[in-house]
Amino acid sequence: EDQVTQSPEALRLQEGESSSLNCSYTVSGLRGLFWYRQDPGKGPEFLFTLYSAGEEKEKERLKATLTKKESFLHITAPKPEDSATYLCAVQARTGANSKLTFGKGITLSVRP
Amino acid sequence: KAGVTQTPRYLIKTRGQQVTLSCSPISGHRSVSWYQQTPGQGLQFLFEYFSETQRNKGNFPGRFSGRQFSNSRSEMNVSTLELGDSALYLCASSPLAGMSTEAFFGQGTRLTVV
Numbered sequence: 620e621d622q623v624t625q626s627p628e629a630l631r632l633q634e635g636e637s638s639s640l641n642c643s644y645t646v647s648g649l650r651g652l653f654w655y656r657q658d659p660g661k662g663p664e665f666l667f668t669l670y671s672a673g674e675e676k677e678k679e680r681l682k683a684t685l686t687k688k689e690s691f692l693h694i695t696a697p698k699p700e701d702s703a704t705y706l707c708a709v710q711a712r713t714g715a716n717s718k719l720t721f722g723k724g725i726t727l728s729v730r731p
Numbered sequence: 732k733a734g735v736t737q738t739p740r741y742l743i744k745t746r747g748q749q750v751t752l753s754c755s756p757i758s759g760h761r762s763v764s765w766y767q768q769t770p771g772q773g774l775q776f777l778f779e780y781f782s783e784t785q786r787n788k789g790n791f792p793g794r795f796s797g798r799q800f801s802n803s804r805s806e807m808n809v810s811t812l813e814l815g816d817s818a819l820y821l822c823a824s825s826p827l828a829g830m831s832t833e834a835f836f837g838q839g840t841r842l843t844v845v
Contacts, residue, residue: 660838660841661839662735662737662837662838663821664836668833717762717786717825718764718776718779719834720776722773724773
């Protein structure tokens with residue numbers, strides 16, 4: 620069974636204090652690993668897809684990396700508007716389906 | 732380009748009733764997946780539809796069902812509601828099934844069972 624574990628559950632940072640969010644996964648053949656951002660009361664907003672170990676993607680203050688067992692979301696010099704829950708999900712390479720298995724998310728709070 | 736639209740946004744139902752939620756995917760997207768989100772369990776996969784056919788189903792009881800229409804719009808139905816069905820129900824659309832393209836989510840329907 621595919622599994623995704625995210626840590627820590629919650630993270631409080633001072634504005635400008637860089638950090639990393641961890642996503643550990645086990646999957647029967649990885650098709651893709653996804654990062655989403657979710658604000659309270661809203662649906663998840665797509666951030667990145669990573670396909671193979673060693674791949675990196677960047678968007679503004681965010682950088683996602685992937686190994687064979689983990690993915691990291693690095694946040695450089697965060698701002699209060701980066702406060703949200705960050706979700707990691709994997710899609711297995713089995714069958715023609717789009718099922719995503721999600722972790723429980725990391726709630727990030729950035730203080731001004 | 733319009734995003735994924737879910738209606739209604741909020742619902743309050745009584746135990747034992749049934750409910751139908753609707754999802755209109757992004758234009759041109761043919762795959763629609765449904766997820767249940769609760770504080771304790773996070774996001775859990777319910778089922779996926781592609782070209783009006785259910786492609787995959789999660790570990791939920793038969794009270795949860797869905798369908799997809801020829802225009803790719805999808806509905807999910809929950810019968811004999813239980814208190815534990817209170818959750819945010821999210822719909823996601825993708826261009827095709829079984830490909831690692833990003834899934835775009837709607838704002839969700841907040842269901843409260845009393």
